[in-house]
Amino acid sequence: MFLFIAGMRTMSDNSLTPPKSIRARSSQRSIIRELLKLASQPDVISFAGGLPSPKSFPVKAIEKATDWVLETQGTRALQYSSTEGEPALRKAIAAHEAELGAPVDPDCIQIVSGSQQALDLMALAYIDEGSKVAVEDPTYLGALSAFKLQRPEFVTLPTDEHGLNPDLIGPEFSGIRFAYVMPTFQNPTGITITEERRKKLAEKAREYDFWILEDNPYGELWYDRQPPKPIRCYAPERTLTMGTFSKVLSPGFRLGYIIGPKPALDPLTTIKQAVDLHTSTFTQLISARCLDEGLMKTHMPDVRALYRTQCHCMLDALERYFPEGTTWTKPDGGMFIWVTLPEYINTDDMMKEALDRKVAYVPSSAFYANEPKFNQMRLSFVTVPPEKIDQGVKVLADLIKEKMAAHNA
Amino acid sequence: MFLFIAGMRTMSDNSLTPPKSIRARSSQRSIIRELLKLASQPDVISFAGGLPSPKSFPVKAIEKATDWVLETQGTRALQYSSTEGEPALRKAIAAHEAELGAPVDPDCIQIVSGSQQALDLMALAYIDEGSKVAVEDPTYLGALSAFKLQRPEFVTLPTDEHGLNPDLIGPEFSGIRFAYVMPTFQNPTGITITEERRKKLAEKAREYDFWILEDNPYGELWYDRQPPKPIRCYAPERTLTMGTFSKVLSPGFRLGYIIGPKPALDPLTTIKQAVDLHTSTFTQLISARCLDEGLMKTHMPDVRALYRTQCHCMLDALERYFPEGTTWTKPDGGMFIWVTLPEYINTDDMMKEALDRKVAYVPSSAFYANEPKFNQMRLSFVTVPPEKIDQGVKVLADLIKEKMAAHNA
Numbered sequence: 062m063f064l065f066i067a068g069m070r071t072m073s074d075n076s077l078t079p080p081k082s083i084r085a086r087s088s089q090r091s092i093i094r095e096l097l098k099l100a101s102q103p104d105v106i107s108f109a110g111g112l113p114s115p116k117s118f119p120v121k122a123i124e125k126a127t128d129w130v131l132e133t134q135g136t137r138a139l140q141y142s143s144t145e146g147e148p149a150l151r152k153a154i155a156a157h158e159a160e161l162g163a164p165v166d167p168d169c170i171q172i173v174s175g176s177q178q179a180l181d182l183m184a185l186a187y188i189d190e191g192s193k194v195a196v197e198d199p200t201y202l203g204a205l206s207a208f209k210l211q212r213p214e215f216v217t218l219p220t221d222e223h224g225l226n227p228d229l230i231g232p233e234f235s236g237i238r239f240a241y242v243m244p245t246f247q248n249p250t251g252i253t254i255t256e257e258r259r260k261k262l263a264e265k266a267r268e269y270d271f272w273i274l275e276d277n278p279y280g281e282l283w284y285d286r287q288p289p290k291p292i293r294c295y296a297p298e299r300t301l302t303m304g305t306f307s308k309v310l311s312p313g314f315r316l317g318y319i320i321g322p323k324p325a326l327d328p329l330t331t332i333k334q335a336v337d338l339h340t341s342t343f344t345q346l347i348s349a350r351c352l353d354e355g356l357m358k359t360h361m362p363d364v365r366a367l368y369r370t371q372c373h374c375m376l377d378a379l380e381r382y383f384p385e386g387t388t389w390t391k392p393d394g395g396m397f398i399w400v401t402l403p404e405y406i407n408t409d410d411m412m413k414e415a416l417d418r419k420v421a422y423v424p425s426s427a428f429y430a431n432e433p434k435f436n437q438m439r440l441s442f443v444t445v446p447p448e449k450i451d452q453g454v455k456v457l458a459d460l461i462k463e464k465m466a467a468h469n470a
Numbered sequence: 471m472f473l474f475i476a477g478m479r480t481m482s483d484n485s486l487t488p489p490k491s492i493r494a495r496s497s498q499r500s501i502i503r504e505l506l507k508l509a510s511q512p513d514v515i516s517f518a519g520g521l522p523s524p525k526s527f528p529v530k531a532i533e534k535a536t537d538w539v540l541e542t543q544g545t546r547a548l549q550y551s552s553t554e555g556e557p558a559l560r561k562a563i564a565a566h567e568a569e570l571g572a573p574v575d576p577d578c579i580q581i582v583s584g585s586q587q588a589l590d591l592m593a594l595a596y597i598d599e600g601s602k603v604a605v606e607d608p609t610y611l612g613a614l615s616a617f618k619l620q621r622p623e624f625v626t627l628p629t630d631e632h633g634l635n636p637d638l639i640g641p642e643f644s645g646i647r648f649a650y651v652m653p654t655f656q657n658p659t660g661i662t663i664t665e666e667r668r669k670k671l672a673e674k675a676r677e678y679d680f681w682i683l684e685d686n687p688y689g690e691l692w693y694d695r696q697p698p699k700p701i702r703c704y705a706p707e708r709t710l711t712m713g714t715f716s717k718v719l720s721p722g723f724r725l726g727y728i729i730g731p732k733p734a735l736d737p738l739t740t741i742k743q744a745v746d747l748h749t750s751t752f753t754q755l756i757s758a759r760c761l762d763e764g765l766m767k768t769h770m771p772d773v774r775a776l777y778r779t780q781c782h783c784m785l786d787a788l789e790r791y792f793p794e795g796t797t798w799t800k801p802d803g804g805m806f807i808w809v810t811l812p813e814y815i816n817t818d819d820m821m822k823e824a825l826d827r828k829v830a831y832v833p834s835s836a837f838y839a840n841e842p843k844f845n846q847m848r849l850s851f852v853t854v855p856p857e858k859i860d861q862g863v864k865v866l867a868d869l870i871k872e873k874m875a876a877h878n879a
Binding site: 076077078079080081082083084085088110112113115118120123124127128131132135136137138139140141142174175177178181185186187188189192203206207209210211238239271272298307310311312313314315322324325327328331332334335336337338339340341342343344 | 485486487488489490491492493494497519521522524527529532533536537540541544545546547548549550551583584586587590594595596597598601612615616618619620647648680681707710716720721722723724731733734736737740741743744745746747748749750751752753
């Protein structure tokens with residue numbers, strides 16, 4: 062009898078999982094992560110993921126720094142640490158920011174487990190169900206996934222072909238929890254907003270009393286000249302700025318940071334205690350050593366040169382192969398080019414055909430919070446070597462030309 | 471005029487932080503984290519934190535494994551990885567679990583950023599506001615902080631001097647999201663529940679159709695004999711088991727895992743994508759190498775011997791110094807002893823006096839979900855060397871005797 066009841070009960074909702082939360086029922090796997098799986102197939106030319114070129118990894122320097130850390134402070138590196146982060150790393154980051162012309166007190170830096178965690182902590186600390194959060198249009202899809210777990214309402218910031226346009230920000234933004242922006246080499250468009258627009262955004266934030274969450278993962282990846290200063294330099298009292306080591310040192314470390322006024326960091330620290338106690342002491346101390354040893358100065362010029370070459374290679378290939386009626390951004394840094402196709406081409410639908418021809422990209426629909434556009438695509442030029450970039454762009458161009466011919470017929 | 475308005479606005483709620491979420495307004499810093507800060511003062515004898523003895527860290531073996539990883543698969547170790555975790559580590563964990571008599575398919579293992587993250591992911595995937603979650607009484611305070619972010623209602627599992635007593639579980643538990651239990655060397659009590667109680671709990675979970683979240687951070691830290699098998703061996707279809715490398719390899723790695731049926735892991739994986747993409751590839755591969763090289767077999771006997779000695783040292787000191795009217799648990803493993811004082815002594819209040827005398831513990835109130843008890847304390851014997859254990863226990867005993875004398879006077 063007991064077995065019979067038990068058998069019946071295993072037919073209930075609880076048979077496969079515990080009862081799911083509303084957010085678990087509504088969250089879906091991110092397209093980008095699923096694509097990364099396809100991208101890992103060796104015969105696919107993937108412009109989809111934002112995987113840094115393995116050539117950009119300073120393996121030897123990291124090995125040297127690791128040996129130093131384990132030999133000089135091994136038991137500290139392997140022990141629990143404080144939630145705020147290792148003092149050595151916070152100090153090294155402060156020194157680096159000062160060199161970039163954006164000084165900060167080490168106490169105003171919170172270390173996080175990759176900048177994706179910064180997005181999650183912001184959502185936990187500053188979003189309730191139905192809270193208004195402003196995002197660019199398009200915006201980084203990983204930010205949308207992190208914020209969505211707390212079920213906000215998204216409002217979109219006005220943008221034009223030069224990126225975010227703060228002139229059009231009006232009083233409708235005064236009730237938002239924060240505005241999430243990526244002003245430098247934006248993901249997905251590659252666009253950098255001007256110093257003038259940064260200053261204007263800071264003014265508007267003051268005028269309408271909202272906070273800015275500035276995401277700056279690509280600031281170091283400039284090709285010919287340093288980008289304008291971060292927005293936090295213009296509105297330090299109401300900006301939290303996220304940084305990461307994933308694009309300059311190693312994504313495998315999962316190491317990022319948030320800079321901002323201490324009172325605004327405090328709730329993030331408290332919540333981080335509850336979600337993962339602290340970030341790896343080991344990778345923090347290794348990264349601190351790499352910074353102290355001047356790795357950014359010796360290493361970044363090579364990474365910049367590598368990505369500049371690959372960016373130009375993709376721009377050349379787009380110029381060479383892509384048909385009239387298509388346009389694309391021309392980034393001065395970062396990892397991405399944003400391509401716009403004729404409105405009748407749906408890049409979601411085209412994805413399968415592209416993958417059949419062994420080329421991957423990310424369709425534009427994933428990057429819009431509310432009203433998706435379907436005729437764009439994000440191409441990353443950092444993972445694939447130059448000869449493959451040319452080959453992959455040609456495959457996409459041929460596919461698009463076929464679509465255009467079919468439409469015109 | 472603009473400046474005036476801006477000035478006025480900085481007086482609003484948004485002047486110091488963005489508008490806070492309900493959870494941020496209600497979450498407080500964990501006592502244990504604040505205590506860890508005090509514990510780091512060199513003149514304090516801290517029985518408060520659960521910091522493993524630095525003597526237990528296999529620094530040389532980790533250095534060797536790191537060099538091997540960077541030399542043989544450096545670019546992989548520094549690159550992004552899959553959310554599920556590195557195949558090499560999942561395979562190594564599966565092999566280790568099989569050796570312990572609890573085999574598992576590597577696909578049924580999700581890697582997490584320390585087992586604290588497992589608690590957070592469980593909360594995000596399986597708790598809505600007001601959901602019922604069952605916990606032991608007392609229970610691990612870090613679990614309470616992680617779960618509280620999603621604002622559940624806690625119900626307490628029946629316990630007695632032998633720990634969780636499943637005989638007393640009735641139909642009132644049939645609507646819960648899951649029951650969180652730590653059956654082996656429990657934090658905070660040090661108690662291990664018998665094989666019979668594990669089987670009975672599995673039966674009750676089936677009878678009342680609930681899931682079990684089994685936390686097993688200390689299972690490897692047995693002193694004289696291996697503890698009974700994990701509960702997942704008795705209810706594999708409805709148990710998620712959390713493991714960690716923090717107590718056996720390095721807490722500084724922030725590396726843990728969840729074992730369970732694939733469909734119940736899937737929502738955790740999806741949510742992990744949004745909260746931190748994945749756990750450090752670097753520390754995963756180093757840990758996999760350590761496991762493959764047999765570090766658990768060569769290293770754990772030393773850790774067990776170290777903690778056995780320190781546990782007996784504390785038990786001896788308690789016997790020697792603590793007055794009649796006080797009792798304590800006698801653990802067979804793990805890191806903690808749970809002391810019960812006369813009901814009129816409040817360990818929250820006594821904390822300041824103990825710290826004035828340079829000894830720290832964790833007061834019992836932190837470990838209760840609903841109705842706190844105030845006359846108990848958790849003592850950890852793993853961080854402090856034997857001579858200090860004796861000294862610190864004597865200080866506490868004197869303080870307690872003073873309290874008792876004052877009460878009786």
